[in-house]
Amino acid sequence: MSRPAPTGPKLRLDGVRKTFTVPRTGTNVVAVETADLAIEAGEFLTIVGPSGCGKSTILNMLAGLELPTEGTVAMDGRTITGPAAERGMVFQDYALFPWKTVFENVEFGLRYGPHGKGLSTAERRRRVARCVELVGLGGSEQKYPHELSGGMRQRCGIARLVANEPDVLLMDEPFAALDAQTRIILQEELLRIWGETGNRAERRTVVFITHAIDEAVFLSDRVVVMSAHPGRIIEILDVDLPRPRTDATRTRPEFQALSQAIWNLIRDEVYRAATAAGSAGGARG
Amino acid sequence: MARAADSGAPPGRQWRQSTVLLYLRSLLALAIIWSLIALWVGNHVILPQPTSVAYELFRLIASGEMLVHAAVSLWRLALSYALAALIGIPLGLLMGLWPWASDLLDPVVEILRPISGIAWIPLALFIFGIGNELPIFIITYVALFPFLLNTMAGVRATDRTLVRAARTMGVDQRTIVRHVMIPSALPQILTGARIAGGAAWMSLVAAELIGAPSGLGFAIEWYRQLLMTPKVIAVIVVISLLGYLTDRGLRWLQQRLTPWSTGIGANP
């Protein structure tokens, strides 16, 4: 697959600040306070932090769904001004089109977006079928989203993303609404789909948002830790666990130590947020 | 108004001002287009200038003629509306609370409901003749169903846990109906009241147009026969304005009577 030879990082946040105006009162709230971040091509990067730390805001800015108040967000050195097919997204609440079947959902980007241009209908169908198979949804092509379990819905969301072949995969707490077992299975499958066992140069860039520390450590090459009020990056940690990662990875002492370290970074804040919940009425980050 | 200014909420007030400005701007654009079309048509009877409509409106109000028509219409409306509420709400409560009542009455309601009030006009004309009774009958009939059906649905939709909660406090059935079921049905009853208001206005105009010797609906038709189009449009404007104000009034009542339910229908 030919890609422009990257001279710099794949994605870059430069002095990014994001403020919101609360509609009723007119007060300004800082969602993200001056963030600098460089994300390398082929890297699996996870952002963790308590609610309201602005991690979703950063992801939305990378997607182009929101624009920074100050600073720039760039991909391959070009400033991001809006959403595009190069940066695909998976949503926590799946965001599947309820009136389309699994197959039609996966087909959506190729059919109506720029990445399907030049594909014949047969080629497009073949690619969609391959992606449906890849996420393990073979046999459910003609089902509607409401007929699927949460785990299957998110598999469909991932297939829709992968079928469109974006350069960058943005994932907004994709497994947060799933039960613990489904979650562990999907984490491993996500790494398989990403191409963990294959050639490093073939892997896409992934930015993954989660509030689960173990998930962040298990999946990523690097973990960005954020804190809330105002949302800012407090630490970036390398995860030097060998790939491919398996069940055994979770029991390794490095895994435990790293998880503990991240927990120590955000613990105080999580406790504070938990006791102040209700009075703060915080908007989710 | 004064209170809003005192409390000093700049964003809210700014917003209101800009909406009013926008509103006036759009209406002005509309008036200009209307005026240009009228110029092009060049026939005062088919499409008069907006200014001559405004002038006739002013004259009709100043001479008291409009007041007489409006008073007659509003009186008929108020009387039939009250009648519909007085019949519809108790009947709806009865049908909502006791299954045997709804088993008995529901078929009749379902048979009558699809027959619109307007379809009753010829028969009612024969029975009542041209006069007050015809519009009053039609409006009462039309407004009855929203009152009845919404009261019934509201009572039936009462949260069972609330009723159980009241039971566990040892409260008797009468009190439960009075203090749990009726208040919990009130938002929907008031929604019914608003629907009834809208339907009542519409059929008032139709009934007066065809079968009344007075009132706003009669006035439009009267001036049309005299080919006084500016006056026809002036009366239409007044009808619409009164219809709008009635709805605003009922909405205000809804907010006053059920302040706890503002969150339900008011999603942005």
Add this chain to the structure above:
Amino acid sequence: MSTRRWPRYFILPLGLLVLWQLWGMTLPARSRAPVPLDVLASAVDLIASGRLPMALLQSLGRVGLGFLVAGSIALVLGLLMGFFRPVERNLDPIIESFRPVAPIALLPLAILWLGTGTPAAVFIVAYAAFFPMIVNTIAGVKGVERRLVQAAQTLGVPQLTILRTVVLPAALPSIFIGVRLAMGLAWMSIIAAELAVGSKGGGGGSGGVGEMMFVFYAYYIELDSIVVCMIAVGLVALAIDHGLRWLQRWLMPWAEQHR
């Protein structure tokens, strides 16, 4: 359980019918008051002669035409107004100022402009159907889950395609509420329009079931036939609503779980 409740359903309607018939039999022979058995006889006559079906078809045709005109304008305008804020801000005041105008009140103007034939009736129907359609289309578009639009955006789909492929289907349930309200109102208005045209148009044979009722009232004083027309009007209203509900289920199998 329900079989035991069945008899109760019939008590009141049948009882009223019998009372009505008995009351009719006490009347003097030259009375014109409608009586159930006479109504039945005149129903058979009106249907067999084809007069009632023809009149109903004519009225339905007008409703269909008016609805088609109003519905397509309202759909396009509503989609644009719901999706693009500036369009809404400028058009909303105009729509809101026309909304309270009762369609029937416009009838004299319609007669003045379009005469007493089909165009005036279609105009009234279209006017009546327009507002429920546009209001519900706008509400439907605004209620579209933002995530769905964003999902399409991150797949690189252009705005106008999103409007067609995401916003329109997502708003469809709400649009259908508008369609059902609009058709109910349209059917009501056509009767009113035809009645009024019949009564005020100076006997111009405009046709339709509304005019038929007026003719029975004004010229023949056949009250039995009027009652037949009233029942027919009610049945058509029911049929329209049930047909639309069926259409809704057929068009939107995915929406089943939301209701």
